[in-house]
Amino acid sequence: MRHGYVLGIDAGGSKTHALIADLEGRVVGWGQSGPGNWEGVGLDGAAAAYAQAVDAALEVAGISRDALIAAGYALAGLDWESDHDRLTPVVTRLGVPGPFILVNDAFGALRAGSADGCGVVVIVGTGSTVAGRNRxxxxxxxxxxxxxxxxxHGATxxxxxxxxxIxxxxxxxxxxxxxxDAFVQAYGAAGLLDLVERVSRGAAPHPDGRLAPLIFATADAGDEVACRIxxxxxxxxxxxxxxxxxxxxLGAEPFDLVLAGGVFRSRNTLLIETLASQVRLESPAVRVVLLEAPPVAGSVLLAFDAAGLPTPPALRERLLAEAHHRFDMLQRGIPQ
Amino acid sequence: MRHGYVLGIDAGGSKTHALIADLEGRVVGWGQSGPGNWEGVGLDGAAAAYAQAVDAALEVAGISRDALIAAGYALAGLDWESDHDRLTPVVTRLGVPGPFILVNDAFGALRAGSADGCGVVVIVGTGSTVAGRNRxxxxxxxxxxxxxxxxxHGATxxxxxxxxxIxxxxxxxxxxxxxxDAFVQAYGAAGLLDLVERVSRGAAPHPDGRLAPLIFATADAGDEVACRIxxxxxxxxxxxxxxxxxxxxLGAEPFDLVLAGGVFRSRNTLLIETLASQVRLESPAVRVVLLEAPPVAGSVLLAFDAAGLPTPPALRERLLAEAHHRFDMLQRGIPQ
Structure with a gap:
C-alpha cells in the first residue's frame, strides 16, 4: 500500500481553501487565505494566496511538503484554453511533488458532490454557473x-x-x-420612495445579492410575487x-445533480424542487445532491484521481464529512 | 399683443439644449452645451452648462436677456420633491426675467410631443422612462x-x-x-468564444446599448430570436x-402616446406596433406620436404656459419643425 498525503486547493474570488488528507480520506490539514482568482488579484497574487493556504494546511498537518504525493487544483479564473498555460507554472511553483489535476473550480464542486465524479453541478452564489461531465x-x-x-439567477x-x-x-x-415592505425594512427606510431616493443618490447601497435571503423568507411567508421569482x-x-x-x-442513465453555492444554503424547497423538475423532464432518474461539504473536498478527490488511487464511497464520505466540519469551524472562527 | 421672447432649456446626462422663440413660435436662437444633469456634474456644473447654452442661444438670437419674458426648464436629475428646492435657485441665478416652469425632463418631451400637453410619453434611450399627465x-x-x-428595455x-x-x-x-454572428462581426472577433474571452478579460468593451441597432437590423432580416426580443x-x-x-x-378619452428617445429613431415597426397594441388594450383611441423634434421644443412650450400664452396648433407645429431643423444641423455640425 502507498503512503503519503494528498492536497486539494479551491481558489475563488473571495477566498482560497487548502485541504490535506491521508490516503484513507482522513483530513489532517486545512488552511484558508484571501482571494485566489488571478483575474482579480493577478498571477502573483493568486500564487501567494495558494502558497499561504498550503503552508497553513501543512502546518496544521505537521508534515513537510515532501510527504505530499499528488494535488488537485480547482481554480476560479481558469476559464479558457490559454489559462492552462498561464496557471500551470503557478501551481508548479508551489513545489508539491507528484502528479496533479488542474480544473475550473466548478469541476471541483462537481467532483465533491457527485458519487462517481460525473453529472451536472449547478453553482448559485452571487452569480451562477452550470457545469457537467459525462462518463x-x-x-x-x-x-x-x-x-x-x-x-x-444567482443572488444578484x-x-x-x-x-x-417592487x-x-x-x-x-x-x-x-x-x-x-421587506426591502423598506431591510434599509430602515421610511417607505419605498425614501428607499429609492436614498439608493439613487448614493446615500444607501444599491440592493445586491446579500438581500436574496429576504426573497426566500418572503416567499416562504406566502407572498405570491416572491414565490413567482x-x-x-x-x-x-x-x-x-x-x-x-x-x-x-447524460440523460440515459441516472446521474447526480449537485447543487452548490451560498444560495442553496437557504434549502428553499420551492427553488430546489422547481429546478429538479426541469431536469427530470430531460432525465427522470436524476439524483439531487445538496453539497454540504466545501468544494475543496472535491479538489482532494481530484488529487486521488491524479495519483491513480480509487476513492471508494466510505473514503469519500469520510473526507466530505471531515472537510465540512473543519471548514465550518474555520468559517465561524472557532479555534481548532 | 405682448412682445418679447421665451426660453426653453432641456438638460440631460450628455448635453444641454437651449432654444429661444418669439411669441409666434419662430425659432430665433439655439445653443448647446455639455452634460446638464446635476447628479453627474454637480449643481455648479449644471448651472454652468445651463448658462453656457443660454448665452449661446441669446447670441444667435442677437437679443439681450431682458428681452425674454418667460422660461421652461426640463431638467434631468429633478427627480424628488427635495430637488425643487435644490434647482430653483440654480435656474433663478440665470437671470431670465418673468415666470418659469420647472419639470423633470420627461415632461418636456411629453409637452413637445402631445398636442394638448396631456397623455403619456415613453422615452427609450440608453435606459427608459414613462411619464404621463392628465387633463x-x-x-x-x-x-x-x-x-x-x-x-x-432601454438600449442597455x-x-x-x-x-x-446568444x-x-x-x-x-x-x-x-x-x-x-452579428455580434461576432461587430466585434471583429474570430467567433463567439473569442468574443466572450476578450470581453471577460477586458480586451474588448462590454456589449452596451450602442449595439441596439444591430438587434433591430437582425430582427428586420427575419431572425426569430431577435424578433422575440x-x-x-x-x-x-x-x-x-x-x-x-x-x-x-387617461383611458376614457383619446390621448397622445408620445414615443421619444434614441431607440425609436430606428422607427422599428415591430417595436412600435407591439408597444402601441399594449396601450390600446387599455385605451383603444390612443394616438401614437413619434417625436421628431428635440424635447427642448417642449421646454419652450412650457415657457408659453408659464407666461399664460396659448400655443395654438400652427404655432406649435412651426416651433417643432424649426427646432427639429436647427438641432439636426447642430448635431451634424453644419454651420448655420
Missing part, C-alpha cells in the same frame, strides 16, 4: 460570467427580479408584494442544467 | 433609474437580452440565432405605459 470524460461549462451571457439576479417587481407594484403594473429562478437554472445534460448525453 | 394636471412618472426598479436592456439569447443558443438551451421590449414598455394610463385615468 466518457467530456465536460461542458456555461460561461458563469454574471448575468450577461445567459447565467442568470434574484434581487434584481425583486426590485423590478417597481412594477409601485406603478400599478404588477400586483402588490410583501417584498416592498423563486419559481422562475428554479425554472431558469433547471433549464440550463437540462441543456448541459443534453450537451453531454 | 386635471396630475402627473406620474416611473423611476427611470436604469434596469433595477422596473424600467427595463435590449442588448442584455441579446447577449443572454449565451442560451451556445449552451443549446435556446434556438440558434443570427444575433451571434424586440416584441418583448414592445410588450414590456407598452405594459408600463398602460399602467401609467390607468394611474392617471
Amino acid at each position: 466518457r470524460g467530456d465536460t461542458f461549462r456555461t460561461f458563469g460570467l454574471g448575468m450577461v451571457w445567459g447565467d442568470f 439576479g434574484l434581487v434584481w427580479e425583486a426590485t423590478r417587481a 417597481g412594477h407594484a409601485w406603478i400599478g403594473r404588477g400586483p402588490a408584494t410583501a417584498l416592498t 423563486v419559481r422562475q429562478a428554479g425554472e431558469d437554472l433547471g433549464q440550463t442544467a437540462a441543456a448541459v445534460v443534453r450537451k453531454l448525453g | 386635471r394636471g396630475d402627473t406620474f412618472r416611473t423611476f427611470g433609474l436604469g434596469m433595477v426598479w422596473g424600467d427595463f 436592456g435590449l442588448v442584455w437580452e441579446a447577449t443572454r439569447a 449565451g442560451h443558443a451556445w449552451i443549446g438551451r435556446g434556438p440558434a440565432t443570427a444575433l451571434t 424586440v416584441r418583448q421590449a414592445g410588450e414590456d414598455l407598452g405594459q408600463t405605459a398602460a399602467a401609467v394610463v390607468r394611474k392617471l385615468g
Whole structure:
C-alpha cells in the first residue's frame, strides 16, 4: 500500500481553501487565505494566496511538503484554453511533488458532490454557473460570467427580479408584494420612495445579492410575487442544467445533480424542487445532491484521481464529512 | 399683443439644449452645451452648462436677456420633491426675467410631443422612462433609474437580452440565432468564444446599448430570436405605459402616446406596433406620436404656459419643425 498525503486547493474570488488528507480520506490539514482568482488579484497574487493556504494546511498537518504525493487544483479564473498555460507554472511553483489535476473550480464542486465524479453541478452564489461531465470524460461549462451571457439567477439576479417587481407594484403594473415592505425594512427606510431616493443618490447601497435571503423568507411567508421569482429562478437554472445534460448525453442513465453555492444554503424547497423538475423532464432518474461539504473536498478527490488511487464511497464520505466540519469551524472562527 | 421672447432649456446626462422663440413660435436662437444633469456634474456644473447654452442661444438670437419674458426648464436629475428646492435657485441665478416652469425632463418631451400637453410619453434611450399627465394636471412618472426598479428595455436592456439569447443558443438551451454572428462581426472577433474571452478579460468593451441597432437590423432580416426580443421590449414598455394610463385615468378619452428617445429613431415597426397594441388594450383611441423634434421644443412650450400664452396648433407645429431643423444641423455640425 502507498503512503503519503494528498492536497486539494479551491481558489475563488473571495477566498482560497487548502485541504490535506491521508490516503484513507482522513483530513489532517486545512488552511484558508484571501482571494485566489488571478483575474482579480493577478498571477502573483493568486500564487501567494495558494502558497499561504498550503503552508497553513501543512502546518496544521505537521508534515513537510515532501510527504505530499499528488494535488488537485480547482481554480476560479481558469476559464479558457490559454489559462492552462498561464496557471500551470503557478501551481508548479508551489513545489508539491507528484502528479496533479488542474480544473475550473466548478469541476471541483462537481467532483465533491457527485458519487462517481460525473453529472451536472449547478453553482448559485452571487452569480451562477452550470457545469457537467459525462462518463466518457467530456465536460461542458456555461460561461458563469454574471448575468450577461445567459447565467442568470444567482443572488444578484434574484434581487434584481425583486426590485423590478417592487417597481412594477409601485406603478400599478404588477400586483402588490410583501417584498416592498421587506426591502423598506431591510434599509430602515421610511417607505419605498425614501428607499429609492436614498439608493439613487448614493446615500444607501444599491440592493445586491446579500438581500436574496429576504426573497426566500418572503416567499416562504406566502407572498405570491416572491414565490413567482423563486419559481422562475428554479425554472431558469433547471433549464440550463437540462441543456448541459443534453450537451453531454447524460440523460440515459441516472446521474447526480449537485447543487452548490451560498444560495442553496437557504434549502428553499420551492427553488430546489422547481429546478429538479426541469431536469427530470430531460432525465427522470436524476439524483439531487445538496453539497454540504466545501468544494475543496472535491479538489482532494481530484488529487486521488491524479495519483491513480480509487476513492471508494466510505473514503469519500469520510473526507466530505471531515472537510465540512473543519471548514465550518474555520468559517465561524472557532479555534481548532 | 405682448412682445418679447421665451426660453426653453432641456438638460440631460450628455448635453444641454437651449432654444429661444418669439411669441409666434419662430425659432430665433439655439445653443448647446455639455452634460446638464446635476447628479453627474454637480449643481455648479449644471448651472454652468445651463448658462453656457443660454448665452449661446441669446447670441444667435442677437437679443439681450431682458428681452425674454418667460422660461421652461426640463431638467434631468429633478427627480424628488427635495430637488425643487435644490434647482430653483440654480435656474433663478440665470437671470431670465418673468415666470418659469420647472419639470423633470420627461415632461418636456411629453409637452413637445402631445398636442394638448396631456397623455403619456415613453422615452427609450440608453435606459427608459414613462411619464404621463392628465387633463386635471396630475402627473406620474416611473423611476427611470436604469434596469433595477422596473424600467427595463432601454438600449442597455435590449442588448442584455441579446447577449443572454446568444449565451442560451451556445449552451443549446435556446434556438440558434443570427444575433451571434452579428455580434461576432461587430466585434471583429474570430467567433463567439473569442468574443466572450476578450470581453471577460477586458480586451474588448462590454456589449452596451450602442449595439441596439444591430438587434433591430437582425430582427428586420427575419431572425426569430431577435424578433422575440424586440416584441418583448414592445410588450414590456407598452405594459408600463398602460399602467401609467390607468394611474392617471387617461383611458376614457383619446390621448397622445408620445414615443421619444434614441431607440425609436430606428422607427422599428415591430417595436412600435407591439408597444402601441399594449396601450390600446387599455385605451383603444390612443394616438401614437413619434417625436421628431428635440424635447427642448417642449421646454419652450412650457415657457408659453408659464407666461399664460396659448400655443395654438400652427404655432406649435412651426416651433417643432424649426427646432427639429436647427438641432439636426447642430448635431451634424453644419454651420448655420
